Amino acid sequence: MADSRICARDTLAGAVDLYEYQGKELFRRYGIPVSNGMLATSPAEARTAAQELGPPVVVKAQVLTGGRGKAGGIKLADTAVDAEARAKEILGMDIRGHVVSKLWIEKASDIAREYYLSLTFDRSARKPLFMFTTQGGIDIEEVARTSPDALVRLHVDPLAGFQPWHARRLVYDGGVEDPGEQKQIAAIAGKLFEAFVGCEAMLCEINPLIVTPHGEVRALDSKFTVDDNALFRRPELAEMRDLAAADPLEALAREKGVTYVKLDGEVGVLGNGAGLTMSTVDVVTFVGGRPANFCDLGGGGDARGVVDALEVITRDPQVRAIFFNVFGGITRCDEVARGILQAVEQMGIEEPIVVRLDGTNAEEGRRILRDSGIQNLHAEATMLDGARRAVELAAG
Amino acid sequence: MAIVVDTETRLVVQGLTGSEGRFHGLRNRSHGTNVVAGVTPGKGGQDVEGIPVFDTVATAMEETGANASMIFVPAPFATDAMYEAVDAGIRTVVCITEGVPAHEMLRIHAYLRYRDVVLVGPNCPGVLSPGKANVGIIPAEIFREGSVGLVSRSGTLTYQIGHELTQLGLGNSTIVGIGGDPVVGTSFVDVLALFEADPQTEQVVIVGEIGGDEEEKAAAFIEAELSKPVVAYIAGFTAPPGKTMGHAGAIISGSAGTAQGKKEALEAKGIRVGTTPTETAQLVAELARG
Numbered sequence: 001m002a003d004s005r006i007c008a009r010d011t012l013a014g015a016v017d018l019y020e021y022q023g024k025e026l027f028r029r030y031g032i033p034v035s036n037g038m039l040a041t042s043p044a045e046a047r048t049a050a051q052e053l054g055p056p057v058v059v060k061a062q063v064l065t066g067g068r069g070k071a072g073g074i075k076l077a078d079t080a081v082d083a084e085a086r087a088k089e090i091l092g093m094d095i096r097g098h099v100v101s102k103l104w105i106e107k108a109s110d111i112a113r114e115y116y117l118s119l120t121f122d123r124s125a126r127k128p129l130f131m132f133t134t135q136g137g138i139d140i141e142e143v144a145r146t147s148p149d150a151l152v153r154l155h156v157d158p159l160a161g162f163q164p165w166h167a168r169r170l171v172y173d174g175g176v177e178d179p180g181e182q183k184q185i186a187a188i189a190g191k192l193f194e195a196f197v198g199c200e201a202m203l204c205e206i207n208p209l210i211v212t213p214h215g216e217v218r219a220l221d222s223k224f225t226v227d228d229n230a231l232f233r234r235p236e237l238a239e240m241r242d243l244a245a246a247d248p249l250e251a252l253a254r255e256k257g258v259t260y261v262k263l264d265g266e267v268g269v270l271g272n273g274a275g276l277t278m279s280t281v282d283v284v285t286f287v288g289g290r291p292a293n294f295c296d297l298g299g300g301g302d303a304r305g306v307v308d309a310l311e312v313i314t315r316d317p318q319v320r321a322i323f324f325n326v327f328g329g330i331t332r333c334d335e336v337a338r339g340i341l342q343a344v345e346q347m348g349i350e351e352p353i354v355v356r357l358d359g360t361n362a363e364e365g366r367r368i369l370r371d372s373g374i375q376n377l378h379a380e381a382t383m384l385d386g387a388r389r390a391v392e393l394a395a396g
Numbered sequence: 397m398a399i400v401v402d403t404e405t406r407l408v409v410q411g412l413t414g415s416e417g418r419f420h421g422l423r424n425r426s427h428g429t430n431v432v433a434g435v436t437p438g439k440g441g442q443d444v445e446g447i448p449v450f451d452t453v454a455t456a457m458e459e460t461g462a463n464a465s466m467i468f469v470p471a472p473f474a475t476d477a478m479y480e481a482v483d484a485g486i487r488t489v490v491c492i493t494e495g496v497p498a499h500e501m502l503r504i505h506a507y508l509r510y511r512d513v514v515l516v517g518p519n520c521p522g523v524l525s526p527g528k529a530n531v532g533i534i535p536a537e538i539f540r541e542g543s544v545g546l547v548s549r550s551g552t553l554t555y556q557i558g559h560e561l562t563q564l565g566l567g568n569s570t571i572v573g574i575g576g577d578p579v580v581g582t583s584f585v586d587v588l589a590l591f592e593a594d595p596q597t598e599q600v601v602i603v604g605e606i607g608g609d610e611e612e613k614a615a616a617f618i619e620a621e622l623s624k625p626v627v628a629y630i631a632g633f634t635a636p637p638g639k640t641m642g643h644a645g646a647i648i649s650g651s652a653g654t655a656q657g658k659k660e661a662l663e664a665k666g667i668r669v670g671t672t673p674t675e676t677a678q679l680v681a682e683l684a685r686g
Contacts, residue, residue: 015640015647121498121499121502121578123578123579123608123645124608124609124610124613126501126502126505126506126579127502127506128502141650141651157506158499158502158503158505158506159503159506159507197499200497200498200499202498227497227498227499228644229471229495229496229497229498229644230497230498230499232471232472232495233472233497259642261635261636261639261640261641263634263636271552272552273550273551273552273553273642274550274576274605274641274642274643274646275548275549275550275551275552275553275554275576275603275605275631275642275643276550276551276552276553276555276556276631277641277642278550278553278605278606278631278632278635278641278642278646279553279556279629279631279672279673281632281634281635282631282632282633282634282655282672283672283673285633285634286671286672291634294635294641294642296642327552327555327556327559328535329521329533329534329535329538329551329552329555330533330535331552358556358559359535359538359555359559360535360537382674383556383672383673383674384672384674
């Protein structure tokens with residue numbers, strides 16, 4: 001597409017998850033109380049951090065996935081030497097496919113009670129949604145299922161914004177009785193809303209929101225997700241995105257501006273447009289194959305884009321065959337065909353490539369492929385036939 | 397008849413002087429759309445192949461009687477363009493732009509709640525009423541006029557299904573691409589209500605995908621309100637949870653928004669769901685044959 005700012009994706013759409021320590025930094029900026037902590041990337045740094053903070057400390061793996069505690073990624077350390085030892089254990093640990101390379105060393109907190117407070121982007125109601133419960137520290141979906149009455153849900157009108165009554169509803173309906181706690185939680189709710197709107201978040205979650213034996217309310221964890229589409233005007237958030245945390249192929253794709261999601265199969269899938277590509281992945285599965293990836297050329301699909309996409313797809317060693325499914329609207333099939341030839345010649349791709357072209361300039365595109373005389377190119381007339389052929393070739 | 401855009405449409409293109417706005421504005425005109433004006437601040441007085449350009453939407457309306465707008469301005473300015481069109485009194489706004497921040501869409505959606513405005517998009521291919529008007533980037537050549545209403549969250553998947561319908565000898569009343577973002581101006585339910593009221597539309601195809609619960613809402617609405625038969629297709633059965641599949645809105649969150657869940661919700665209301673685009677078109681053909 002000519003003007004990349006309108007329809008081609010210069011930013012890849014989606015939500016960006018932040019690490020706990022980044023979320024807490026944002027909480028701190030918006031005035032939400034958090035414990036003191038420091039980032040460490042080596043056992044020695046963990047020891048120094050523990051010394052500076054003053055033990056006991058908690059050594060917490062920083063990974064963009066849940067279930068850290070159960071996986072052994074969160075450990076208490078009574079001394080700085082202990083912190084170093086715990087750090088050694090946790091660094092390099094694999095938690096659900098995420099390798100730990102960063103630790104958050106935080107001053108340990110005494111906990112009297114654990115609550116839960118969050119704001120989510122409720123796309124169904126098209127409003128921000130507050131959720132609060134005094135049954136914190138556990139999976140919120142579990143609370144919603146087992147004791148729905150204990151969970152206060154409250155929408156905020158996007159135009160009117162946060163009002164103090166929202167906070168009153170949360171604490172009174174949530175059954176918080178202590179006036180000191182009520183006041184602190186109400187203040188945190190208001191600040192959380194400011195953070196949610198100010199950072200254009202899709203999710204701001206504090207679980208647990210703790211009450212110390214002295215009655216102080218603090219955020220002990222953070223889950224913060226921001227809108228990719230808003231990063232162009234939030235440079236401080238854009239910088240927080242950890243490109244290295246993604247799957248290496250997905251990181252390469254992002255670098256090249258290719259929309260790519262790694263799956264676990266043998267048939268590389270390339271389509272134009274998100275819906276058609278998702279459908280192509282489904283159809284490959286439906287005819288008995290296993291898709292290796294989702295890769296969307298986007299609205300444009302010029303030769304350069306095709307080469308970039310094929311480079312990412314063929315980097316995956318599992319790929320045995322590639323299925324190219326293009327329905328040309330704005331995308332011109334002759335342009336796609338030239339891109340395929342260019343890629344095959346440049347990169348010496350040996351895997352069989354099944355191509356189905358339809359729509360704008362499809363005849364011309366098919367002719368270009370046919371005349372090329374390239375042995376591993378296979379043209380098919382329909383999406384279904386193309387998928388079947390690719391699956392056969394991947395198996396054989 | 398047809399819905400959203402037709403022969404009465406007098407289109408102003410916001411961003412007509414940009415390369416995409418120009419390309420598609422002229423393309424829409426060549427397909428018979430009455431493109432009466434363009435708007436680009438600072439370029440008032442110019443023209444694009446005979447289409448006059450104005451500085452503001454309000455002036456464009458006064459001078460040309462424009463009654464619908466198509467927005468082709470970059471994402472950072474797209475919300476401003478939507479508000480400008482609505483505040484000038486335009487009642488049909490189609491926003492093609494991709495990448496509009498989700499929080500902006502929450503506010504616009506709330507702003508439009510009590511206004512008599514149809515906002516289609518953003519991040520959508522637009523609206524095509526074959527033989528009448530084409531507003532957006534849908535390739536009109538592959539569709540023909542007919543009685544099937546088509547509404548979709550996707551662009552090219554819609555072309556695929558439209559193409560399959562054409563090959564089976566079926567045509568469309570209107571094709572509405574509602575867009576792939578988490579919050580869009582017009583939902584499946586809104587479009588279904590318009591199709592129900594449209595005499596040209598005899599059957600409806602809805603093309604959904606993973607993420608959100610608009611297909612589930614559509615299922616309930618179809619059971620309660622629709623007299624016309626509906627066939628559905630859902631994309632994303634093999635999508636892993638937590639991954640954005642191209643469209644910002646196409647993401648399974650936890651256990652919510654799966655293709656299987658949507659299929660079951662639709663089937664529970666007696667709506668047939670095609671396994672592939674081809675089968676979906678065949679189901680429509682069966683309905684059309686009675």
